[in-house]
Structure formats: structure tokens, C-alpha cells
Amino acid sequence: MDSIIVALARAAGLDKALAAFPEDVLAAAEQALNNAGAVNVPADPAAEPWPPMRPGIGLMPAALAGTATRGTGR
Amino acid sequence: MTAPFWLSATEIAQAFATRTLSPVELLTSLLARIEALDPKLNAFIRLDAEGAMQAAIQAETEIAAGRSRGPLHGVPVGIKDIIDVVGLPTTCHSKILVDNIAQADAAVVARLRQAGAVIIGKLSTHEFAIGGPSFDLPFPPARNPWNREHHPGGSSSGSGAGVAAGLFPLALGTDTGGSVRNPASACGIVGLKPTYGLVSRRGVFPLSFTLDHVGPLSRTAADSALLLDAIAGYDPADPGSAPTQARGFGRLLDRGVRDLRIGFVRHFHERDLPAHPEVAAALEDVARVLQAEGAQVQAVTLPALTEFAGINRVVLCSEAWSIHAPWLRERPGDYGDLARRRLLPGAFMTAGDYVGAQRRRAQVIAAVEDRLQDFDVLMCASSMDPATPIEDAAETARSYPRQARTPFNVTGHPALAMMAGLARNGLPVSVQFAGRYFDDATVLRVAAAYERATGWHKKKPPIG
Numbered sequence: 240m241d242s243i244i245v246a247l248a249r250a251a252g253l254d255k256a257l258a259a260f261p262e263d264v265l266a267a268a269e270q271a272l273n274n275a276g277a278v279n280v281p282a283d284p285a286a287e288p289w290p291p292m293r294p295g296i297g298l299m300p301a302a303l304a305g306t307a308t309r310g311t312g313r
Numbered sequence: 314m315t316a317p318f319w320l321s322a323t324e325i326a327q328a329f330a331t332r333t334l335s336p337v338e339l340l341t342s343l344l345a346r347i348e349a350l351d352p353k354l355n356a357f358i359r360l361d362a363e364g365a366m367q368a369a370i371q372a373e374t375e376i377a378a379g380r381s382r383g384p385l386h387g388v389p390v391g392i393k394d395i396i397d398v399v400g401l402p403t404t405c406h407s408k409i410l411v412d413n414i415a416q417a418d419a420a421v422v423a424r425l426r427q428a429g430a431v432i433i434g435k436l437s438t439h440e441f442a443i444g445g446p447s448f449d450l451p452f453p454p455a456r457n458p459w460n461r462e463h464h465p466g467g468s469s470s471g472s473g474a475g476v477a478a479g480l481f482p483l484a485l486g487t488d489t490g491g492s493v494r495n496p497a498s499a500c501g502i503v504g505l506k507p508t509y510g511l512v513s514r515r516g517v518f519p520l521s522f523t524l525d526h527v528g529p530l531s532r533t534a535a536d537s538a539l540l541l542d543a544i545a546g547y548d549p550a551d552p553g554s555a556p557t558q559a560r561g562f563g564r565l566l567d568r569g570v571r572d573l574r575i576g577f578v579r580h581f582h583e584r585d586l587p588a589h590p591e592v593a594a595a596l597e598d599v600a601r602v603l604q605a606e607g608a609q610v611q612a613v614t615l616p617a618l619t620e621f622a623g624i625n626r627v628v629l630c631s632e633a634w635s636i637h638a639p640w641l642r643e644r645p646g647d648y649g650d651l652a653r654r655r656l657l658p659g660a661f662m663t664a665g666d667y668v669g670a671q672r673r674r675a676q677v678i679a680a681v682e683d684r685l686q687d688f689d690v691l692m693c694a695s696s697m698d699p700a701t702p703i704e705d706a707a708e709t710a711r712s713y714p715r716q717a718r719t720p721f722n723v724t725g726h727p728a729l730a731m732m733a734g735l736a737r738n739g740l741p742v743s744v745q746f747a748g749r750y751f752d753d754a755t756v757l758r759v760a761a762a763y764e765r766a767t768g769w770h771k772k773k774p775p776i777g
Contacts, residue, residue, distance in 0.1 A: 244661075251660040252638070256645040260653065263645075267657030271666075274630065274658065277623025280669035281676055288671030289678060290523060 244268045317342040318479040319773065322536040325482060326384040329376055336369040336376070336387030340431060343389055347480050350777045353461055355453045356475035358394045359401055360434040365389060368431040375429070385543050386429030391476070391484040393469050394435040395442050396527070397516040398422050404451065405518050406438045408647045409640055411451050419516025420551065421485060421527050421544040428543040433481050436471030442487055442520045443468060443633065444652025446703050457499060457700050458774035459740050464703040466499030466696070468492040472530045473500040477774055483540050484530045489520045490625055491695075491718025493528040494730035494745060499700040501732040501741030501772065503760060504530045505537045506718075508751050509725030510555030512541075513548035521632040522553065523671075524625065524722045533770050534731070534760035538563030541753060559751045565758035571607030573759065575600075576688035578615055581717040585618035588697040588715075595734040595742045596694060602766050603692070603759070613684050613691065616677045621720040624677065627662060627670035628723075634659025678724045685726075690759050691747045693717050695730035699740035717745060727753040729760050732769040739775070 328334035372387035397415035439445025469486025473496025497504025529540035
């Protein structure tokens with residue numbers, strides 16, 4: 240496997256996956272590269288991301304912000 | 314007389330009101346059907362017969378006392394197993410969470426209980442709503458009631474299979490890249506991904522925060538409207554919830570489509586991902602039917618499917634990695650092969666990839682919004698192929714990405730998939746309608762008009 244991919248996988252903490260499922264790790268790295276190439280990132284430097292940057296939950300009082308969690312009961 | 318298990322929720326409410334059927338009689342009929350058919354379909358991970366019967370008895374008592382809570386009172390609803398139901402496992406169909414017991418109801422389940430619905434159990438899904446159909450998980454995959462050798466779509470696989478087979482009239486699913494609409498397409502029913510933010514996701518195990526939606530599956534458009542009425546609403550505990558008062562999603566169902574402007578996104582299935590000929594023919598027929606009903610149908614161009622798919626993959630993989638990284642690092646072997654392979658790419662995406670995808674996302678949203686200035690509803694393919702054999706992993710891997718559902722996860726517009734005919738092999742083919750933000754009612758209006766004109770919803774799978 241490409242040493243750069245191995246280094247990236249280790250940096251991501253995937254040592255166990257690298258040992259047990261090296262083919263999956265390699266395929267994931269290759270797919271990630273292909274995915275990034277499939278997006279036409281705007282050339283306009285001022286093009287902002289979605290969702291819009293708006294004052295919202297981060298500026299709410301702490302008591303309200305504390306309820307802003309999705310949870311799953313775990 | 315229609316067997317109780319084939320009644321729509323709308324018909325059930327009428328039958329309860331006229332005392333020709335009771336909640337306990339209905340549930341008893343459904344439990345018998347589940348006992349007979351679910352071993353063949355695997356729609357359930359956990360059937361809660363006891364809890365459902367208690368709720369049905371309570372509903373029966375309240376209705377008899379004249380205290381009806383509305384049209385879903387006493388109506389059974391199945392819940393996808395990534396949505397919390399207090400006291401029941403939320404396994405996400407995974408070994409990772411096989412012992413996880415929900416400590417509280419998800420917001421949507423709490424709303425259903427308030428409406429008097431009967432929670433009948435937890436339903437099969439693809440592992441963590443991404444890895445499936447799979448045979449290496451703690452529970453078997455759901456199968457398609459039209460042909461059990463074929464997959465039922467996913468990831469809300471048990472929701473689709475169970476509704477189509479008459480195991481329950483309504484179900485909740487979730488949709489991050491099409492996971493409500495895929496089983497609706499494969500199983501010949503109705504699946505609605507509501508407008509982003511219309512339905513709370515609190516208590517739903519996340520896959521991708523900015524793409525996740527909760528939505529109804531049913532056998533008719535009217536039933537999806539009923540279920541949406543019950544679960545929609547602002548929830549301050551869901552950061553993505555919209556402070557909207559949108560309600561009455563069935564208020565336009567009887568209006569027909571006369572003079573509605575419908576944009577037909579032909580290039581999705583003709584150029585971007587050429588569809589199976591029978592799917593393409595069905596879409597042409599849908600356009601003819603809607604025109605005959607009085608709609609103005611014109612071709613419209615959106616960004617290419619590859620654009621939407623690329624954005625969806627980068628955003629989904631990046632956000633899902635941030636959720637699953639601890640388990641992928643420590644317990645990679647506890648995932649099924651498909652989930653592990655679909656989640657790992659997020660480890661290799663950069664912050665720049667993610668932000669770049671979200672910046673492009675804003676542009677494609679603007680493009681779709683621009684087209685919706687000229688059209689009331691968009692019409693396009695959902696799946697490009699009928700469902701493929703469930704044990705043919707290569708064919709499933711080929712056909713699953715051949716779809717036009719992800720555009721509306723990327724944009725957040727409401728989108729509905731429904732049956733548009735049967736292929737020669739007896740499996741359903743489908744169509745998709747999408748609309749303006751918070752105008753889910755018009756999407757349902759078109760679906761109801763198409764349903765009335767064609768009667769496809771009356772076709773039943775050849776099972777039981």
C-alpha cells in the first residue's frame with residue numbers, strides 16, 4: 240500500500256482497521272480522492288458555504304443552548 | 314370488504330369513527346399477518362406486540378368514550394430502528410449498538426403518541442442507515458414483498474417492506490441520500506422526504522447532520538399527509554428545526570393538478586444516468602397522465618446528477634466520519650463490511666473538501682430555487698432501475714447509486730417517490746416529485762392527483 244495512505248490512515252487513528260481490513264482502508268482513501276474531484280468548488284472567493292453563517296444557537300443563552308442536542312437516548 | 318390489514322390510515326380512521334372496526338381488532342389482524350409473513354420479509358427487528366396492544370386498548374377506551382385524539386388515534390405505526398422508542402433497543406441494525414436501549418422517545422415518536430398512534434415495533438434498516446443490504450449483521454435484511462429474492466430498497470428497508478406487505482399502514486423512515494424514497498420506489502408505495510427542518514431529528518441516530526431528514530412511508534398520498542401532520546413542527550432541541558407553522562399538509566389533496574406548472578427534469582434519466590427502458594417509459598406515461606389532468610409539463614434543466622452526488626458523498630462521508638470515528642478506530646470489525654467500507658472514506662477527506670462541497674452546495678441550491686420560480690413542482694426519476702436481486706451484491710452495488718434522490722437531500726426541498734407502474738418482471742417502477750420549501754402540501758397534491766388518475770396504489774404485492 241502507498242506509504243502516504245498508510246501515514247494518513249495512522250494519523251486518522253485507523254491502525255486496527257489498517258491491520259484487519261487493509262483493502263477497505265485503501266479503497267476508502269481512493270474513493271475520498273475521487274469524491275473530492277467530483278465537486279466543482281466555486282472559483283469566487285466570496286462564495287460562502289451552506290448552511291449560511293448566521294447568529295443562532297451559539298449566541299443563545301446557555302440554558303437554551305444546553306437543550307440543543309439530538310441525542311439518541313444512549 | 315377490504316381486509317383490515319389493507320386499509321389505509323384514512324380508511325381506518327373512518328372505520329373507527331363508524332364503529333365498524335376497533336383499534337384492538339385492527340391490531341389483532343395485523344399481528345396475525347406479521348406472524349405469518351414477517352419470517353419471510355424480516356421487516357421487524359423488534360416487534361412490541363405487548364406495548365402495542367396496551368396502546369390499542371387505551372385508544373379503544375378513549376375513542377369509545379368520545380375522546381378521539383384525531384385521525385391517527387389507534388393507528389399502528391412502525392418505526393425505523395435508528396429512531397428512539399423508550400424502553401426498546403435502538404440497534405441501528407448493528408452489532409455496535411445491539412444492546413442499546415433508548416432512554417426516551419424521539420421527538421417524532423413522542424408526537425405520534427400524543428396523536429394516539431400505536432407504536433408497533435422497530436424496523437429493519439441498513440446498518441446505521443448506510444450499510445446494506447447486508448447478510449453479516451445481527452439481524453437479517455428485509456426483503457421485497459413483490460419478490461422476496463429482490464431487495465426492498467433502503468435504508469428504511471423494513472419500513473418499505475412492511476407497509477407494502479400490509480404489516481402496518483404507516484411507518485417512519487429517515488432519508489440522508491434517498492433512504493425513505495428508495496424503499497418507497499422499490500416496494501411500490503409512497504415515501505416523502507419533507508422539507509429540511511420541518512420534522513425534528515431529536516432522538517434519531519445521526520448519519521449526516523445537514524442531510525438527515527425523517528419522513529413518512531405509506532400506501533397513499535393522503536396517509537403520508539396525515540403522518541406528516543402528526544410529526545411536523547418546531548423543536549428547539551433540534552438545531553436544524555425550522556420555526557415554521559406549516560400544517561395541514563393534506564389540505565390540497567383534492568384539488569387536482571389543473572394549471573399547475575410541472576418541470577420535468579428529463580436529463581436526470583436520459584443523459585446523466587440513463588434509466589432502464591421500463592423506468593423511462595413509465596416517466597413518460599406520468600407526464601402524459603399529468604398533462605391529461607390539466608397540468609402544464611415542460612422540460613427543465615438542473616445541475617447534473619454527478620454534481621449533486623459528489624456534494625452529497627463528501628458532506629455525508631465527512632459528517633458521518635465525525636460521528637463514527639471512535640468506533641471505526643476501536644471496533645472496525647464490529648461493523649458489517651458494507652457500512653465499514655462506506656464510512657471509512659470520511660477519514661481521508663480534508664476540511665477543505667468538506668467546506669468546498671458546502672460552498673458548491675449553496676450554488677446548486679440557488680440553481681434549483683431559481684427553477685422553482687417558474688415551476689410549482691419538479692418531476693423526475695427516483696430509481697433508474699427496478700429492485701435488483703438481494704443476493705447479487707455486484708448488481709446492488711451497480712444499481713443503488715443509479716438514482717435521482719440525492720439532489721433534494723443536498724437542497725433540502727421536499728421530495729416524494731411513489732409507484733408509477735410495474736415492470737415486466739413484476740417489480741414496481743417509480744416517479745419522484747419535488748417542490749418548494751415548506752410547500753410539501755403541493756407535492757402531496759400532485760401525488761394524490763396521479764394516484765387517483767392511475768390507481769397504482771391499489772395494486773398489492775403477491776404475498777399472503
